[in-house]
Amino acid sequence: MLNRILFKNQDKKQLIIAMIGAFMGITFLVTSIHYLIKVNEFGKGADILGPNTIIVQKKVTNSSSLNLSKTDFTPREIEKIKAESFIQDVKPVISNNFDVSFQTDDPLVPYFRSDVFIQTVDQNFLDVKSAKWKWEKGDSFVPMILPRDFLVMLNTFMSASGIPQISDDLAMDIKFKFRLRDPNNSDKEEHVNARIIGFTNEVASILVPESFMQYGNQIYASTTESKITQIMISGKESEFGLVEDLLNKRGLESKNSQMVVGRLKSVVGTLFLVVLGISVIAVFVSGLVLIQYLQLLLSRNAYEVRTLLRMGYPPNDLIKSFSFYFIKIFGLVAAIGLGIFFVFKLFLDKMFESGGLYIGNNIAWLAIVALVLAYLLFALASYLNARKGIFNEY
Amino acid sequence: MNITFHKVMPTPLASIEHGSKSIWGSQIELKTGERILLNASSGKGKSTFTFTSIGLRKDYSGQITYDGKDVKTFTPDDWTLFRQTKISVVFQDLQLFPNLSVKDNLLLKNGLQNVYSEEELLQKLETLGIADKWNQKCGLLSMGQQQRVAIIRSLCQPFDWLILDEPFSHLDKNNAEIALKLIHERCEELQAGFVLTSLGEDYGYNYTRELNL
Numbered sequence: 009m010l011n012r013i014l015f016k017n018q019d020k021k022q023l024i025i026a027m028i029g030a031f032m033g034i035t036f037l038v039t040s041i042h043y044l045i046k047v048n049e050f051g052k053g054a055d056i057l058g059p060n061t062i063i064v065q066k067k068v069t070n071s072s073s074l075n076l077s078k079t080d081f082t083p084r085e086i087e088k089i090k091a092e093s094f095i096q097d098v099k100p101v102i103s104n105n106f107d108v109s110f111q112t113d114d115p116l117v118p119y120f121r122s123d124v125f126i127q128t129v130d131q132n133f134l135d136v137k138s139a140k141w142k143w144e145k146g147d148s149f150v151p152m153i154l155p156r157d158f159l160v161m162l163n164t165f166m167s168a169s170g171i172p173q174i175s176d177d178l179a180m181d182i183k184f185k186f187r188l189r190d191p192n193n194s195d196k197e198e199h200v201n202a203r204i205i206g207f208t209n210e211v212a213s214i215l216v217p218e219s220f221m222q223y224g225n226q227i228y229a230s231t232t233e234s235k236i237t238q239i240m241i242s243g244k245e246s247e248f249g250l251v252e253d254l255l256n257k258r259g260l261e262s263k264n265s266q267m268v269v270g271r272l273k274s275v276v277g278t279l280f281l282v283v284l285g286i287s288v289i290a291v292f293v294s295g296l297v298l299i300q301y302l303q304l305l306l307s308r309n310a311y312e313v314r315t316l317l318r319m320g321y322p323p324n325d326l327i328k329s330f331s332f333y334f335i336k337i338f339g340l341v342a343a344i345g346l347g348i349f350f351v352f353k354l355f356l357d358k359m360f361e362s363g364g365l366y367i368g369n370n371i372a373w374l375a376i377v378a379l380v381l382a383y384l385l386f387a388l389a390s391y392l393n394a395r396k397g398i399f400n401e402y
Numbered sequence: 403m404n405i406t407f408h409k410v411m412p413t414p415l416a417s418i419e420h421g422s423k424s425i426w427g428s429q430i431e432l433k434t435g436e437r438i439l440l441n442a443s444s445g446k447g448k449s450t451f452t453f454t455s456i457g458l459r460k461d462y463s464g465q466i467t468y469d470g471k472d473v474k475t476f477t478p479d480d481w482t483l484f485r486q487t488k489i490s491v492v493f494q495d496l497q498l499f500p501n502l503s504v505k506d507n508l509l510l511k512n513g514l515q516n517v518y519s520e521e522e523l524l525q526k527l528e529t530l531g532i533a534d535k536w537n538q539k540c541g542l543l544s545m546g547q548q549q550r551v552a553i554i555r556s557l558c559q560p561f562d563w564l565i566l567d568e569p570f571s572h573l574d575k576n577n578a579e580i581a582l583k584l585i586h587e588r589c590e591e592l593q594a595g596f597v598l599t600s601l602g603e604d605y606g607y608n609y610t611r612e613l614n615l
Contacts, residue, residue, distance in 0.1 A: 009510055013499055315497045318458065320485035320514050320559070323478050402478055 026297035033290030034345030045372035080235035106228035306397035330394035410464035442615035500541025
């Protein structure tokens with residue numbers, strides 16, 4: 009009966025407008041947070057490089073081919089790039105200055121040998137959490153990460169030799185061997201066992217731990233001073249567009265797929281960031297309108313509230329009636345908003361997938377946490393306003 | 403529960419001259435179980451007496467105490483308990499819910515302490531001659547009928563004191579006496595007292611004492 013008295017004098021038009029605003033705000037809030045997270049997560053796990061990280065080199069031009077311009081990086085150039093506000097870190101990619109060949113060393117796999125190019129990158133840039141990613145002299149094998157293209161080439165060789173092709177997992181069980189040799193002294197050589205611990209699409213050479221590279225360069229390197237021809241750049245979140253501008257300005261280039269994904273993530277991320285900003289404003293404004301409506305309802309029912317209090321109704325009962333009414337309304341709006349988000353998700357996931365951005369079906373829980381947070385904030389605001397309004401009539 | 407007025411002077415009445423027998427500015431104690439007629443002409447503060455007695459107005463000097471405790475120190479929870487179990491009121495403007503039926507108006511109050519059954523409430527309406535209005539909206543009743551509903555509503559709780567602010571102003575003498583008999587029976591049942599404010603009419607009741615404003 010209390011509700012019949014307290015919610016009789018209503019202009020539901022304003023309430024419906026506020027509910028529609030809140031519903032739209034919540035739907036877009038959850039959607040934008042979900043996709044902002046999913047887009048940023050895209051590629052993680054599958055890549056060995058950290059997020060927003062690329063390997064770049066100077067573009068090879070006719071003048072560089074004629075030795076008129078350099079393709080290596082000076083320390084000053086690296087420092088200049090590092091000083092840009094949108095760059096998180098820059099580190100050189102270290103290459104071997106000694107001869108390396110790579111061969112199979114497994115009775116189950118036919119003999120295969122090739123001269124290779126190995127590289128190492130700073131541990132901070134790698135997303136490899138494996139405990140195997142370390143090497144010390146005397147260890148049973150050197151862990152390595154192979155370019156996926158290398159496995160394709162290996163499989164082509166297997167196929168040509170009439171041997172079944174191998175999967176990623178199987179490749180990791182095969183025993184390999186590196187032969188390290190001083191280019192100026194062919195008698196100075198060493199064989200080191202090696203194992204594949206992962207594959208990458210991002211780097212074109214075989215990656216080895218830094219300690220192994222240092223060892224090789226110390227013992228077997230030629231006297232020629234090593235040049236830095238590639239560097240790793242880690243850009244800040246959602247500022248990948250600026251990194252791309254910098255590359256163009258400085259005549260640098262990166263592996264195309266890395267650029268495309270980086271650019272795509274940057275554009276979609278920025279877009280969802282804008283939607284998120286608008287959604288937060290929409291939720292805030294509609295929450296304010298609902299609270300204002302609560303205050304209006306309280307003032308329209310001032311006589312009823314006052315009379316009930318004079319009859320002996322506990323103020324807390326009335327506060328609960330008003331705040332629960334609005335908490336229920338916001339709950340209903342939030343539930344519908346969440347439902348619509350799932351419908352949106354069905355369509356958007358398909359759209360992203362068809363655009364080559366497979367972001368997975370699972371929910372970004374932070375989006376739900378944001379919804380719960382918005383709900384709790386609104387519940388608190390409703391309670392405080394109802395309390396204030398009721399005690400004004402006391 | 404004894405109610406004491408320690409030289410209470412409501413701010414709006416401070417400029418008016420009050421007689422030596424007036425409650426305002428005097429030391430007056432309302433003792434449990436007393437039946438008091440509070441006589442005063444218009445503008446002397448009968449409604450102010452009602453409002454200050456039950457803590458709805460605090461713009462006065464002096465002190466009002468319930469069993470020695472200053473009512474200005476009561477919390478909202480204290481007042482809720484007092485208004486449910488210690489003190490009941492019939493306001494001059496009745497303060498009914500015009501859009502609710504007589505039944506709902508009574509049940510709304512009765513529901514706080516569950517004092518009467520619906521049958522008993524109907525019986526009381528029957529006594530006051532308005533049982534046929536049970537399902538009628540209060541806003542559609544005459545003032546006299548509304549006054550009777552408000553009186554019955556005030557009885558739907560336990561109390562030590564019943565404050566009646568000109569409760570019979572729209573009732574004929576016969577109906578007023580029937581209503582006063584009903585009030586008397588309830589007060590006897592609860593060993594409670596009442597204060598009935600009036601413009602001079604005593605409705606033929608044998609009061610414990612008469613006070614003035």
